Amino acid sequence: MELTSEALVDSLLAIGAAALLTTLWVWPRLASQRPLPVLGRIGLLTAVQVTVLAVLALSVNNSFGFYTSWHDLLSPGGAKLALAGSENHKGGVPVDDALVQPSAEGGLETITNLPKGPPEEVGKVESVRVSGKQTGFSDQMFVYLPPAYFDEKFALVRFPVLLALSGYPGTTLNLLHELPLAQTAIELQRTGKMPPTVLVMARPAVVPSRDTECVDVPGGPRTETWFAKDVPEAIRGNYRVGRTAGSWATMGYSTGGSCALRLAMRYPGVFGSAASLHGDFSVRQDNYTGGDLFNGDKALTQQHDLGWRLQNLPVPTLNVLAVSTRTEGDYPQTVQFVEQATQVAAANPQFKIDSLYLDDGGHNFDSWTRELPASLEWLGSHLG
Numbered sequence: 001m002e003l004t005s006e007a008l009v010d011s012l013l014a015i016g017a018a019a020l021l022t023t024l025w026v027w028p029r030l031a032s033q034r035p036l037p038v039l040g041r042i043g044l045l046t047a048v049q050v051t052v053l054a055v056l057a058l059s060v061n062n063s064f065g066f067y068t069s070w071h072d073l074l075s076p077g078g079a080k081l082a083l084a085g086s087e088n089h090k091g092g093v094p095v096d097d098a099l100v101q102p103s104a105e106g107g108l109e110t111i112t113n114l115p116k117g118p119p120e121e122v123g124k125v126e127s128v129r130v131s132g133k134q135t136g137f138s139d140q141m142f143v144y145l146p147p148a149y150f151d152e153k154f155a156l157v158r159f160p161v162l163l164a165l166s167g168y169p170g171t172t173l174n175l176l177h178e179l180p181l182a183q184t185a186i187e188l189q190r191t192g193k194m195p196p197t198v199l200v201m202a203r204p205a206v207v208p209s210r211d212t213e214c215v216d217v218p219g220g221p222r223t224e225t226w227f228a229k230d231v232p233e234a235i236r237g238n239y240r241v242g243r244t245a246g247s248w249a250t251m252g253y254s255t256g257g258s259c260a261l262r263l264a265m266r267y268p269g270v271f272g273s274a275a276s277l278h279g280d281f282s283v284r285q286d287n288y289t290g291g292d293l294f295n296g297d298k299a300l301t302q303q304h305d306l307g308w309r310l311q312n313l314p315v316p317t318l319n320v321l322a323v324s325t326r327t328e329g330d331y332p333q334t335v336q337f338v339e340q341a342t343q344v345a346a347a348n349p350q351f352k353i354d355s356l357y358l359d360d361g362g363h364n365f366d367s368w369t370r371e372l373p374a375s376l377e378w379l380g381s382h383l384g
Contacts, residue, residue, distance in 0.1 A: 132230025
């Protein structure tokens with residue numbers, strides 16, 4: 001059973017209930033103070049407590065997404081994998097190095113509201129494990145391929161890509177279960193409000209035990225390199241997708257929104273557009289990050305501050321959408337960044353900034369779900 005499956009939780013609940021009932025039934029027979037009855041009482045209490053703690057741990061993990069699979073739990077941080085060949089996806093480019101492998105991880109089977117039918121009619125969502133040459137990271141992701149991808153008429157066409165990032169802590173499955181990203185994009189593409197687009201759904205927590213804010217931590221995880229270099233290389237090498245920045249976009253909510261905007265600002269040659277839903281504009285420092293990710297390096301801190309970049313570094317060729325609500329705690333910071341970016345865009349036409357504000361809502365999936373259709377339409381209008 002998958003680590004995040006409800007079946008595992010239900011099984012442990014059943015075991016716990018059985019252990020409790022057994023304890024109540026057997027306890028009077030173990031009332032003696034002799035060694036064996038004492039050991040029996042200890043064993044029964046241990047069994048009940050272990051199952052209860054296991055159910056609690058699984059429930060917390062399923063809610064916050066610290067680990068998405070047994071692989072994550074047993075091999076935190078990822079590892080280089082020896083991978084075999086992969087499917088060429090009907091007219092795709094030759095695969096030089098199989099950095100994308102089919103996977104049964106992630107809980108895709110629990111999503112019941114995806115369109116049913118053959119790929120050439122409804123598209124296809126794949127669960128895959130992606131590995132990186134430069135970082136050695138390996139993580140499970142979901143990839144949606146639109147119906148046109150399987151159409152013989154488009155066998156030589158490269159499709160645009162949207163890299164979508166969940167929040168922290170959170171699993172990739174949140175982009176299908178809590179936030180209907182693929183479901184919304186599928187409907188927009190079906191009605192012509194978004195071009196046929198390959199969706200790559202991932203989580204920022206490549207190292208599950210720490211929020212690295214998608215940066216290269218000095219002496220630590222190189223999460224920025226993973227998303228800006230390894231993931232695009234793996235996707236381009238295994239799917240029939242665009243190679244230019246204009247055909248790549250990134251988006252996310254919360255920490256994923258911070259990552260999306262920062263990746264695009266720092267790598268405009270990779271991502272031509274970015275949408276941030278309730279993201280930050282500088283690197284957060286808290287218990288999740290373990291304090292200052294840059295260990296007091298002022299230069300690195302400045303380079304990852306998006307306001308500072310706009311004022312002090314060459315303005316990138318980029319389309320940006322900042323999304324928030326007027327009642328959100330980060331609303332003043334969002335308005336400040338948008339006003340600053342608007343002034344920069346006035347003098348630098350290659351840089352464009354748009355904003356979307358709901359009148360109410362907080363830092364939650366209800367707000368992000370309401371903001372999602374307009375954000376995806378905006379992204380679709382900027383994807384080449």
